[in-house]
Amino acid sequence: MAKARAxxxxxxxxxxxxxxxxxxxxxxxxxSEAGISAAQAAxxxxxxxxxxxxxxxxxxVLSLNPPAVTGLVDRxxxxxxxxxxxxxxxxxxxxxxxxxxxxxxxLAADTILKDMNAAxxxxxxxxxxxxLHDALTLIATTDIET
Amino acid sequence: MAKARAxxxxxxxxxxxxxxxxxxxxxxxxxSEAGISAAQAAxxxxxxxxxxxxxxxxxxVLSLNPPAVTGLVDRxxxxxxxxxxxxxxxxxxxxxxxxxxxxxxxLAADTILKDMNAAxxxxxxxxxxxxLHDALTLIATTDIET
DNA sequence: GCTTTTTCTTTCGGGCATGAAGGAAATGTC
DNA sequence: GACATTTCCTTCATGCCCGAAAGAAAAAGC
Numbered sequence: 001m002a003k004a005r006a007x008x009x010x011x012x013x014x015x016x017x018x019x020x021x022x023x024x025x026x027x028x029x030x031x032s033e034a035g036i037s038a039a040q041a042a043x044x045x046x047x048x049x050x051x052x053x054x055x056x057x058x059x060x061v062l063s064l065n066p067p068a069v070t071g072l073v074d075r076x077x078x079x080x081x082x083x084x085x086x087x088x089x090x091x092x093x094x095x096x097x098x099x100x101x102x103x104x105x106x107l108a109a110d111t112i113l114k115d116m117n118a119a120x121x122x123x124x125x126x127x128x129x130x131x132l133h134d135a136l137t138l139i140a141t142t143d144i145e146t
Numbered sequence: 147m148a149k150a151r152a153x154x155x156x157x158x159x160x161x162x163x164x165x166x167x168x169x170x171x172x173x174x175x176x177x178s179e180a181g182i183s184a185a186q187a188a189x190x191x192x193x194x195x196x197x198x199x200x201x202x203x204x205x206x207v208l209s210l211n212p213p214a215v216t217g218l219v220d221r222x223x224x225x226x227x228x229x230x231x232x233x234x235x236x237x238x239x240x241x242x243x244x245x246x247x248x249x250x251x252x253l254a255a256d257t258i259l260k261d262m263n264a265a266x267x268x269x270x271x272x273x274x275x276x277x278l279h280d281a282l283t284l285i286a287t288t289d290i291e292t
Numbered sequence: 293g294c295t296t297t298t299t300c301t302t303t304c305g306g307g308c309a310t311g312a313a314g315g316a317a318a319t320g321t322c
Numbered sequence: 323g324a325c326a327t328t329t330c331c332t333t334c335a336t337g338c339c340c341g342a343a344a345g346a347a348a349a350a351g352c
Contacts, residue, residue, distance in 0.1 A: 009259030011266055011279060012172050013188055017209045018285040019165030024310075026158050039338065042159055056300060063163045068339045070302055075337075092300045092347045113155030120157055123288070128281050133157060135270055135278040139164040142269070170340075185308065201331060214309050216332055221307075238317045238330045297350070303343085310337075319328070 015139075026116060034108040040076055041113065044098070044106030047082065052097035054087065063140065081105060161285075172262060180254040186222055187259065190244070190252030193228065198243035200233065209286065227251060 027038040042062055047053060059069045073096055076082045081102035087093035098106065121129040173184040188208055193199060205215045219242055222228045227248035233239035244252065267275040
């Protein structure tokens with residue numbers, strides 16, 4: 001049975017705070033051990049898993065607005081993690097692809113985050129981690145409010 | 147029984163994406179209907195619930211670094227939502243208190259977020275919302291990693 | 293062919309957050 | 323009382339994200 005609890009607005013605030021803490025911890029380790037930020041790691045994972053992608057695709061998967069992707073990718077290009085070229089098939093589009101350095105950093109980041117994720121899941125417990133995953137997936141993939 | 151699932155690092159990324167979407171939706175409604183941002187609403191709620199507070203206390207409760215609180219509160223002072231004065235008992239400290247305008251905006255924001263929270267909980271289901279709340283609370287109140 | 297509309301990305305201005313470092317007031321120690 | 327330490331906040335430089343609007347190329351309509 002569900003636990004008794006007043007209806008309040010804590011879920012919005014709590015998610016914010018939890019994400020901030022998780023991001024801070026991940027960012028710190030990723031920066032010192034892989035030389036990249038957490039935001040950059042997310043892009044690298046996407047490219048590692050699915051190959052080169054257009055700006056719009058990155059925007060959609062990571063739920064980032066287009067200007068955020070422009071800035072993020074620009075910094076990554078400057079850092080030598082990815083390359084960016086106009087799509088020859090549709091010259092409006094820009095295609096982002098991993099460099100050798102980006103691939104290496106992405107793989108290192110993957111190991112780090114797997115480690116942190118395992119620690120987090122252990123702290124939460126398997127059932128709680130699963131339902132957390134499900135709830136967040138739902139929030140991340142459906143419209144919040146009309 | 148827990149669902150079969152490979153160990154991956156999705157929890158960190160997912161929390162980030164979900165928080166971004168929630169914050170974006172909340173921010174949009176709060177700005178148009180209450181004239182404040184989501185970050186400002188969090189400060190107002192804290193002050194509404196517990197009365198005037200020092201910068202450090204805001205930093206701790208919201209899991210924000212001190213410089214973030216300085217900037218956030220400064221913008222709120224400029225917007226007339228809060229007042230800031232040095233603590234007479236300890237002149238190192240600065241005490242933040244609601245103005246009439248801040249109280250009004252905070253109450254309006256409370257209604258809005260309660261509404262959005264109810265919609266979110268309905269979408270998740272009561273049990274999932276409860277366990278989400280518990281998991282996030284754990285993350286928000288304990289150390290992530292050594 | 294030429295104009296209008298749509299699609300994709302960038303520019304712009306600003307809010308929000310971080311780590312590192314600095315300054316002012318309280319406290320501890322002698 | 324004087325000095326070192328600690329506590330609390332701010333300043334600085336940077337990164338990340340947002341909404342609004344502009345720019346460029348493709349697609350659609352005529």
